[in-house]
Amino acid sequence: MDFDRNTDRWISAVVQLKPAHERAPEDAYEEAAAPQVSVPEGVNVETAKDEKPREMKVPVAVAQVARTKQFFATSGFEVHAPVGGSFSIGGKKSHFERFFDTSLEVDEDQLGAPVSVTGGGRSLSLEPLPEEFRGLVQEISFIPAVEVPGLPR
Numbered sequence: 001m002d003f004d005r006n007t008d009r010w011i012s013a014v015v016q017l018k019p020a021h022e023r024a025p026e027d028a029y030e031e032a033a034a035p036q037v038s039v040p041e042g043v044n045v046e047t048a049k050d051e052k053p054r055e056m057k058v059p060v061a062v063a064q065v066a067r068t069k070q071f072f073a074t075s076g077f078e079v080h081a082p083v084g085g086s087f088s089i090g091g092k093k094s095h096f097e098r099f100f101d102t103s104l105e106v107d108e109d110q111l112g113a114p115v116s117v118t119g120g121g122r123s124l125s126l127e128p129l130p131e132e133f134r135g136l137v138q139e140i141s142f143i144p145a146v147e148v149p150g151l152p153r
Contacts, residue, residue: 009093013096013115017065101127114144
């Protein structure tokens with residue numbers, strides 16, 4: 001199959017957060033944001049007679065992950081579920097290049113079509129991120145080529 005190398009490919013990168021203990025004290029909590037619920041017109045919603053409002057707090061480190069994911073989502077990236085202290089972001093190559101102010105190369109000849117920053121390296125600069133997120137993110141990088149024993153590189 002012959003791929004058009006000028007196609008604006010969909011690519012993804014891994015956002016590695018700093019360890020939780022570097023981002024917030026273990027006993028730090030903050031108020032959870034109230035859920036935004038849309039109630040259809042004409043529907044009456046009341047609390048039960050003796051029901052008291054529940055106070056909900058979440059660890060600051062958990063809230064930081066949620067805010068960081070939301071930042072990338074509102075910045076136009078597809079955001080995937082976190083795994084440990086990381087999650088992935090995806091989007092068109094051109095979007096990554098504009099957002100991170102860099103040029104990227106996709107190696108179509110290698111299995112997995114690995115992405116690298118022009119000139120080498122797999123890590124993106126954190127400079128385009130707002131200060132809050134530069135303090136939370138350890139690294140944003142592309143995964144290396146897939147290596148399968150017995151297949152040529």
